[in-house]
Amino acid sequence: MSKPKIYLSSPHMGTKEFDYVKEAFDTNWISPVGPHITAFEKELAQYNSISHCAALSSGTAAIHLALIILGVQQNDEVICSSFTFSGTCNPIAYQKAIPVFIDSEPETWNMDPVLLEQAIEDRIKKTGKAPKAIIVVHLYGMPAKIVEIMAIARKFNIPVIEDAAEALGSTVNGRKLGTFGDLGVYSFNGNKIITTSGGGALVSENEAWIAKARFLATQARDPAPHYQHSEIGFNYRLSNICAGIGRGQLQVLDERIKARRANFSQYQNYLSDYKGFSFAKEPIGYFSNRWLSTIIIDPKHSKCDRETLRLALDSENIEARPLWKPMHQQPVFGCYPNYQNGVSDRLFDQGLCLPSGSNLTHVEMTSIVDLIKQQVS
Numbered sequence: 001m002s003k004p005k006i007y008l009s010s011p012h013m014g015t016k017e018f019d020y021v022k023e024a025f026d027t028n029w030i031s032p033v034g035p036h037i038t039a040f041e042k043e044l045a046q047y048n049s050i051s052h053c054a055a056l057s058s059g060t061a062a063i064h065l066a067l068i069i070l071g072v073q074q075n076d077e078v079i080c081s082s083f084t085f086s087g088t089c090n091p092i093a094y095q096k097a098i099p100v101f102i103d104s105e106p107e108t109w110n111m112d113p114v115l116l117e118q119a120i121e122d123r124i125k126k127t128g129k130a131p132k133a134i135i136v137v138h139l140y141g142m143p144a145k146i147v148e149i150m151a152i153a154r155k156f157n158i159p160v161i162e163d164a165a166e167a168l169g170s171t172v173n174g175r176k177l178g179t180f181g182d183l184g185v186y187s188f189n190g191n192k193i194i195t196t197s198g199g200g201a202l203v204s205e206n207e208a209w210i211a212k213a214r215f216l217a218t219q220a221r222d223p224a225p226h227y228q229h230s231e232i233g234f235n236y237r238l239s240n241i242c243a244g245i246g247r248g249q250l251q252v253l254d255e256r257i258k259a260r261r262a263n264f265s266q267y268q269n270y271l272s273d274y275k276g277f278s279f280a281k282e283p284i285g286y287f288s289n290r291w292l293s294t295i296i297i298d299p300k301h302s303k304c305d306r307e308t309l310r311l312a313l314d315s316e317n318i319e320a321r322p323l324w325k326p327m328h329q330q331p332v333f334g335c336y337p338n339y340q341n342g343v344s345d346r347l348f349d350q351g352l353c354l355p356s357g358s359n360l361t362h363v364e365m366t367s368i369v370d371l372i373k374q375q376v377s
């Protein structure tokens with residue numbers, strides 16, 4: 001008989017979520033309209049200290065609407081982190097625009113500002129114009145060098161979409177991620193730090209943009225008693241039921257961050273003395289929600305490599321996963337322009353995401369760490 005599975009990152013409900021869902025049932029607000037949606041938007045905006053928020057059906061939908069709001073069209077170039085999940089860049093393809101992938105710097109593993117500036121200059125030289133937008137990702141909760149990236153974007157007057165799908169609650173100098181860019185994106189998919197089962201949000205200081213996002217997300221209905229449309233719309237709104245779950249989850253978000261950070265500290269304490277193992281440190285002023293705990297295994301200095309470790313965990317029914325495969329290595333995105341420095345290729349080869357749920361027990365943590373130690377001693 002196999003052991004009960006330990007998941008990478010599973011949903012972790014608090015105590016209020018079900019009350020909010022029951023309230024939606026009791027009042028019959030079972031649709032993508034309703035009081036929980038409005039309240040969730042307000043509470044999420046408050047948490048992040050930003051003025052405006054639209055609750056949407058997914059983080060991917062939020063990125064798609066952000067691109068439309070910024071006027072990204074066919075054949076426009078959009079700069080994007082290469083080291084990310086495909087949800088970041090699929091919407092560029094939805095717009096028939098061209099992604100231009102930028103590699104990572106080794107400290108935070110996110111978009112390299114030096115490479116970004118070189119790439120913008122090169123695109124201007126090659127195409128005669130600046131890229132239309134930049135999508136910068138904060139992977140695994142670790143903040144990108146967002147202050148440096150914003151300065152470069154301002155210098156070239158290119159708007160920035162911040163993909164904070166994995167980084168809700170992370171900060172740089174006390175300011176929440178998702179609020180540095182012109183538009184910020186969050187995800188509440190089942191594996192994220194908090195979940196609405198599926199959902200996302202778009203935030204901005206620009207009220208008109210967020211109003212536009214709500215309009216586009218509800219099939220772009222013109223103000224008329226009948227159904228009239230002057231633009232192509234989408235069915236991208238969050239449901240009132242899911243927003244109820246989100247309201248409950250927001251109340252425990254800071255606890256979830258604490259638990260995820262404690263997981264990371266434990267892995268680091270137990271494993272960092274082993275040769276060839278390393279962990280990403282927070283630069284000064286950076287605070288990561290440590291959505292996923294990740295370890296780098298340098299096979300030249302360790303008794304094992306990433307894949308043998310992953311398989312050893314898998315044989316004990318413990319879910320671990322390689323880091324994201326860079327977009328410039330993906331069959332579907334490999335044909336697009338990219339600016340590489342080898343950092344994300346190495347991270348993909350050597351990096352492993354370890355079980356990181358805020359509901360991970362001490363017993364589970366101990367069994368994972370013991371198994372890893374066995375592989376290297």
Ligand SMILES: *Cc1c(COP(=O)(O)O)cnc(C)c1O
Nearest residue numbers: 058059060085087088165187189
């Ligand atoms: C999860 C995720 C998305 C997409 O969010 P969904 O809500 O799943 O559509 C986008 N970018 C990153 C980096 C993500 O991790």
